[in-house]
Amino acid sequence: MHYKPDWQEAAQRWTALWEGRCGGRPCIAVTAPRGKRTGPERPAPPARDLVSGWLDPAHIIPAMLNGFESTFWGGEAYPSPYLLGGWVTMDCGAGFAFPEDYSTIWFNRAKLDFDRPPNFGFDPENPWLRRYEALHGACVEAAGEDGFLVGQVTALPGNDVLPLLLGTQEFLTALLDHPLWMRSALGQLAEKHARVMEHFFALTRAVCRYWYGIAGWAHFWAPEPFLVAQSDVSCMLSPDMFAEFVLPELDLLGGRFGRLWYHLDGPAARRHLPTLLSRDYLRVIQFTPGEGQSPNGPAWLDIYKEIQAAGRIVWLGLPPENIEPLIRLLDPALLCFQTQTRTEGEARELLSAAERWTKTWRASH
DSSP states (O other): OTTOTTHHHHHHHHHHHHTTOOOSSOEEEEEEEOSSOSSOOOOOOOOSSHHHHHHOHHHHHHHHHHHHHTEEEEETOOOOOOOGGGGGGGOOSSOEEOOTTOSOOEEOOOOOOTTSOOOOOOOTTOHHHHHHHHHHHHHHHHHTTTSSOOOOOOOOOHHHHHHHHHOHHHHHHHHHHOHHHHHHHHHHHHHHHHHHHHHHHHHHHTTOSSOSSBOSSSOBOOSSOOEEEEOGGGGGSOHHHHHHHTHHHHHHHHHHHSOEEEEEESGGGGGGHHHHHTOTTEEEEEEEOOTTSOOSSGGGHHHHHHHHHTTOEEEEEOOGGGHHHHHHHSOGGGEEEEEEOSSHHHHHHHHHHHHHHHHHHHHTO
């Protein structure tokens, strides 16, 4: 991999994690500012407007490559673009709002008629999807066969799209007042999500060697394809409602793609862990404590142990100082971290120290 010369070593460690083996230490994806760039600065023209800031290849690709050049990709970290513009691939006809601070993309509210059947089918000619195709194609071209990992499209699952279209309160009310309509709509959106992912997997697989790992915000790779899944709205659902309205989407994706990496968003979503862990297709759980909570670290040890006790991989984004205590307390064969350090030297020292901490854990087990 062009921007990651030690990729083969990293891939071996990712493979060991996937197979439940410890490759000398847990997988640690650590990035830091690179002291010396690996290539020249590319001119990145300013975005013409807010939409272009998310979707214009002429603006995004040079800036992305400049970022790759100036980053140290340590341990199991790898270069990949964070293209949140992928949200537009789940357009349902209402369009989007693009804030000036580029913090996120908002789905416009849709006027939905519960007296008529829902209609959320996949349309390969959707103009928003076609516009994202142009950006995705530019990334694939820039990556070539093995320049960097293009990875999965950042497309929201149906159970998170529908609350954005309706509004959260209206979504929750509709689950009670119109359950048949909502189950049908969520089923259609789940199929739409699967079709979007298959569509872009096919476009990427034909060119890129690294086409299915997680791109951008969360580093995870495996020796076989898998799919990212989540349900942010689940923190407001009871276990019974989760089983009725969200689990069918996960079952569809697990059946279609084989293995899932799941984003568990906040302590309130923990109530769904028993249900999630009952599904064999769910291979990795990434826990995010959420705003106002203690960061990932010893404070959440009971959640990590519950996940590992079920034989699943725990993926954590956390500050580097919280890594040592977790290595000493958890099974390194089912453990994966993502973190950042101030310098390349600090990143290298963290990786070396992690091997020592892992040897200590092994000696006591």
